[in-house]
Amino acid sequence: MKHPDYFRKRVTVMGLGLHGGGVAVTQWLVKQGANVTVTDLRDARTLRQSLDVLKKLPVRFVLGGHRNRDFIQTDCIIKNPGVPTTSPYIHIARQHHIPIETDISIFLKLVKNQIIAVTGTKGKSTTTALITHILKTAGLSPFMAGNIRISPLTILDRITPHSPIILELSSWQLEDIEHLHWSPHIAVLTNIMPDHLNRYPSYASYAKVKSLICKYQTDKDIFIFSDDFPIIRSLIKNVKSKRVIFTTTAKPGADLFIEKNSIFTKKQKTRIIDCKKITFPGGSNYGNCLAAIAVALTLRISLDSIRKALTTFQGVPGRLEPIRSIHNVSFINDTAATTPDATLSALSALGRAIILIAGGSDKKLSYKELSCQVRKHCDYIILLPGTATQKMIRELEHAGFHDYKMAHSMNRAVREAWKLAGEHSSKYVVLSPGAASFGLFKNEFDRGDQFTAYVKNI
Numbered sequence: 001m002k003h004p005d006y007f008r009k010r011v012t013v014m015g016l017g018l019h020g021g022g023v024a025v026t027q028w029l030v031k032q033g034a035n036v037t038v039t040d041l042r043d044a045r046t047l048r049q050s051l052d053v054l055k056k057l058p059v060r061f062v063l064g065g066h067r068n069r070d071f072i073q074t075d076c077i078i079k080n081p082g083v084p085t086t087s088p089y090i091h092i093a094r095q096h097h098i099p100i101e102t103d104i105s106i107f108l109k110l111v112k113n114q115i116i117a118v119t120g121t122k123g124k125s126t127t128t129a130l131i132t133h134i135l136k137t138a139g140l141s142p143f144m145a146g147n148i149r150i151s152p153l154t155i156l157d158r159i160t161p162h163s164p165i166i167l168e169l170s171s172w173q174l175e176d177i178e179h180l181h182w183s184p185h186i187a188v189l190t191n192i193m194p195d196h197l198n199r200y201p202s203y204a205s206y207a208k209v210k211s212l213i214c215k216y217q218t219d220k221d222i223f224i225f226s227d228d229f230p231i232i233r234s235l236i237k238n239v240k241s242k243r244v245i246f247t248t249t250a251k252p253g254a255d256l257f258i259e260k261n262s263i264f265t266k267k268q269k270t271r272i273i274d275c276k277k278i279t280f281p282g283g284s285n286y287g288n289c290l291a292a293i294a295v296a297l298t299l300r301i302s303l304d305s306i307r308k309a310l311t312t313f314q315g316v317p318g319r320l321e322p323i324r325s326i327h328n329v330s331f332i333n334d335t336a337a338t339t340p341d342a343t344l345s346a347l348s349a350l351g352r353a354i355i356l357i358a359g360g361s362d363k364k365l366s367y368k369e370l371s372c373q374v375r376k377h378c379d380y381i382i383l384l385p386g387t388a389t390q391k392m393i394r395e396l397e398h399a400g401f402h403d404y405k406m407a408h409s410m411n412r413a414v415r416e417a418w419k420l421a422g423e424h425s426s427k428y429v430v431l432s433p434g435a436a437s438f439g440l441f442k443n444e445f446d447r448g449d450q451f452t453a454y455v456k457n458i
Helices: 021-031 048-054 088-095 103-110 124-137 171-176 203-210 230-235 285-298 303-310 340-350 368-377 387-398 410-424 444-456
Strands: 010-014 035-040 059-063 076-079 115-119 143-146 165-168 186-189 222-226 242-247 256-259 262-265 270-274 321-326 329-333 354-358 378-383 404-406 428-431
Touching (some): 010 021, 076 088, 103 171, 124 143, 124 303, 171 203, 186 285, 203 230, 242 285, 262 285, 285 303, 329 444, 340 354, 354 368, 378 410, 387 404
Parallel strands (some): 010 076, 115 186, 143 165, 242 256, 329 428, 354 428
Antiparallel strands (some): 256 262, 262 270, 321 329
């Protein structure tokens, strides 16, 4: 049955993109019988990968720019999360009272399933995938979608009324659904650190958007969050839901914590697992494990299922992902590290003797702390071009670290890193950019894919 809100309606999809979300929403709208116009600032050559998937569908494309009339002469706009809410075209649509939706908002209106939603600056993809893995291990039939590169509209035909849904939500997606006044039954906030300051006026405003995940919860809902980040406490004073607190230290009052390199729950101080038995790299991932365990315990998943899942989970591509080892040098793809904090976390997890590939586009973040720490961890740094790279160089020089060089392609970066690893007897070559990917790559995943392909060709 066609959805009446879209059947024979004019719909503008704003932002086709290359992550799959624009493709998925376009395919779904065509199935509903909508008359679809897809518009994107990028040209057909840049968007070829997405256009090839849609080439047989009756869709009108307006590429290389937007037209005012596509935001006025339409019944609805479906916005890509990457489009800022301050876009002049969004402003035009609002002036003409055109409804603005996203694939997430459409999905939330259509399903009544139990939803677990995860957000945070770092770790949301890993936490989302780990929760899903734990629930599957326990014999449930969960589905994950959202910012993890899976549009929720693609799972609509497969879910049952009893399927738990795990949604990864970015700050942009949370902004886009605030008009629904919705929060999930179980909300998870992994952490809040400075990010996207090229889109938000301040760290505080960015953090406030993250807190939207629990803003509309009631006393029947559950909010799971980390107590390692004081800013979270200041944002949730009026939250009505039951709180479940986790921390990577043994702080008083935490429901889940790490002590003596093991994960414990406060209830009878039950030891859940030795951290050494967790199969994917540590560091920040311990916080992700705590968050996922908190969800599992809330859903009354057995400790046996939780332990089995933690010892079989293989991590998420592009997040400290081992690619291969050559002559005792391990190549690690951490392309999802798009902030200096994320790169610093990767370095801390791996230790020393690292050849780091970093750099890219600036998000108005500081590289001072990262640059001060690289001496402890890195033998050498290969820098990819970009506006953030210039900031990195200034901070590296200021910190007295001069062992870096530029590489203007990923192929060159991998070859230089492999050569330097031999010269320095390094243990790791790590792509952990600490910056966005705009300019040299289609997106962060293209950056990671290129790294992986060139490593496999060594």
